[in-house]
Amino acid sequence: MSEFTHVPVMLNEVIEGLNVKKDGVYVDATVGGAGHSLEIAKRLDGGKLYCIDKDEDALKVARERLSGYNVELIHGDFKEVIPTLPKMDGLLMDLGVSSYQLDTAERGFSYRFQADLDMRMDASKGVTAKEVVNTLSEKELTEIFFKYGEDKFSKLIARAIVKRRESAPINTTTELCDVILNAIPAKARYSGSNPYMRVFQALRIYVNGELEGLKDIVIKGVERLNPQGRICVITFHSLEDREVKTAFKYLEQDCVCPPNFPVCTCNKVSELKIITKKPIVASEEELRINSRAECAKLRIGEKKALIKKYR
Numbered sequence: 001m002s003e004f005t006h007v008p009v010m011l012n013e014v015i016e017g018l019n020v021k022k023d024g025v026y027v028d029a030t031v032g033g034a035g036h037s038l039e040i041a042k043r044l045d046g047g048k049l050y051c052i053d054k055d056e057d058a059l060k061v062a063r064e065r066l067s068g069y070n071v072e073l074i075h076g077d078f079k080e081v082i083p084t085l086p087k088m089d090g091l092l093m094d095l096g097v098s099s100y101q102l103d104t105a106e107r108g109f110s111y112r113f114q115a116d117l118d119m120r121m122d123a124s125k126g127v128t129a130k131e132v133v134n135t136l137s138e139k140e141l142t143e144i145f146f147k148y149g150e151d152k153f154s155k156l157i158a159r160a161i162v163k164r165r166e167s168a169p170i171n172t173t174t175e176l177c178d179v180i181l182n183a184i185p186a187k188a189r190y191s192g193s194n195p196y197m198r199v200f201q202a203l204r205i206y207v208n209g210e211l212e213g214l215k216d217i218v219i220k221g222v223e224r225l226n227p228q229g230r231i232c233v234i235t236f237h238s239l240e241d242r243e244v245k246t247a248f249k250y251l252e253q254d255c256v257c258p259p260n261f262p263v264c265t266c267n268k269v270s271e272l273k274i275i276t277k278k279p280i281v282a283s284e285e286e287l288r289i290n291s292r293a294e295c296a297k298l299r300i301g302e303k304k305a306l307i308k309k310y311r
Contacts, residue, residue: 007035007099007289007290007292007293008033008035008036008039008094009094009234009282009286009290009292009293009296009298010234010280010282010286010293010296010298011035011036011039013280013298014036014092014232014234014298015036015039015040015043017230017232017275017276017280017298017300018040018090018092018230018232019090019230020040020043020044020090021047021089022043022044022045022046022047023044023045023046023047024044024047024088024089024090025047025048025049025050025086025087025088025089025090025226026040026044026047026048026049026050026088026089026090026091026092027049027050027051027052027082027085027088027090027091027092027221028040028049028050028051028052028092028094029052029078029081029082029091029092029093029094029221030052030053030078030093030094030095030098031051031052031053031058031059031062031073032053032055032058032062032094032098032100033058033061033062033065033098033099033100034051034061034062034065034066036092036094037049037051037062037065037066037071038065038066038069040090040092041066041069041070041071042069044069044070047070047089048070048071048072049066049069049070049071049072050071050072050074050085050088051066051071051072051073051074052073052074052075052076052078052081052082053073053074053075054075054076054077054121054122054208055098055101055121055122055123056075056122056123056124057100057104058098058100059073059075077122078093078217079212079213079214079216079217082217082220082221082224083220083224085224086224087224087225087226088224088225088226088229089225089226089228089229089230090225090229090230090231090232091221091222091224091225091229091230091231091232092231092232092233092234093218093221093231093232093233093234094234095210095214095233095234095235095236095240096210096234096235096236096237096240097109097121097204099292101121106118107119107123108128108129108130108173109200109204110173110200111173111176111177111194111196111197111200113173114172114173114174115172115173116128116130116171116172116173117129117130117133117170117171117172117173117176117203118130119200119203119204119207119208120207120208121208122208126207126208127207128207129203129204129207130169130170130171132144132203132206132207133161133165133170133176133203134165134169134170137162138155138158138159138161138162139158141154141157141158141161141162142154142155142158144202144203144206145157145158145198145199145202147202148201148202148203148205148206148211148239149198149199149201149202149205150198150238150239151198151199151202153183153184153185153188156183156184157179157180157183157184157199159183160179160180160182160183161176161179161183164179173200176196176199177196180195180196180199181195181196201237205239210240211239211240211243214240214243214244214247215243215244215246215247215250216247218231218233218243218244218247218248218251219247219250219251222251222271222272222301222303223271225303226303227303227304227305227306228302228303228305229302229303230275230300230301230302230303231272231300231301231302231303232298232299232300233298233299233300234296234297234298235279235296235297235299236295236296236297237295241279241297241299244299245299248272248274248299248301249274251270251271251272251301252270252271252272252273252274252301253268253270254268254269254270255268256268269306270304271303271304271306272301272302272303272304273301273302273303273304274299274300274301275300275301275302276298276299276300276301279297279298279299280297280298280299280300281296281297281298282294282296
């Protein structure tokens with residue numbers, strides 16, 4: 001097992017974005033290696049930090065690194081945990097897979113290592129990637145690869161997987177890579193983007209339900225914020241960012257009635273001030289240190305003091 005190394009993405013931008021108050025209540029929805037959490041915890045004096053993660057390995061490391069601070073660690077899915085927490089002054093959601101998960105061969109997240117196809121962030125429950133590729137139909141696999149990986153060869157790859165498993169199950173990352181490589185046109189095998197990346201991303205997102213309810217939990221998270229509380233969300237691919245952007249825009253709107261309505265009947269009020277009209281991306285200096293920050297986008301919003309709307 002690899003060491004749980006963690007380089008927090010856009011650390012300074014996140015800490016500045018959260019505008020940490022020493023007596024505030026904060027939530028790190030995906031604590032990982034506790035890089036962001038540690039810097040939040042250092043700034044608290046009388047405040048409290050809640051740290052959530054599906055991955056028990058992450059929580060073990062976080063428990064050690066955050067020892068001595070007023071922190072509560074919670075094992076679970078942040079989509080289920082956040083609505084149960086007290087009102088907060090800041091919420092950080094650092095989405096996606098961690099460097100530790102990618103670099104730990106036996107977790108089966110990466111095409112770079114030979115391992116059983118697993119890909120579960122919470123290794124204690126759920127369906128593995130191995131079960132997905134060996135049981136779902138060609139149509140279902142095509143939909144997964146296209147929806148979550150935006151792979152133009154989705155149908156070819158799904159068909160090749162179904163044909164291959166007729167003779168033997170696909171159990172490992174390297175076996176899946178062989179199928180993918182042989183399924184796509186020869187010209188595409190060694191040119192352009194990595195032929196495995198999109199399929200592995202799609203399987204990981206599907207196995208962990210990463211996009212399911214993401215927009216809803218951003219909205220619920222903002223509901224749990226105190227006035228002038230901040231939400232910071234880091235995404236690593238366009239599908240995540242699209243969901244977050246949509247949630248922010250909805251929260252910013254003062255009315256969601258159809259445009260042909262003569263008067264507002266929805267009674268919705270604007271709840272969020274969007275701090276980042278365009279997402280923040282990693283600086284060139286950070287990218288020299290941490291290449292995995294290349295695709296990261298940070299969006300920040302601030303909870304408004306609500307003004308009741310009367311009809």
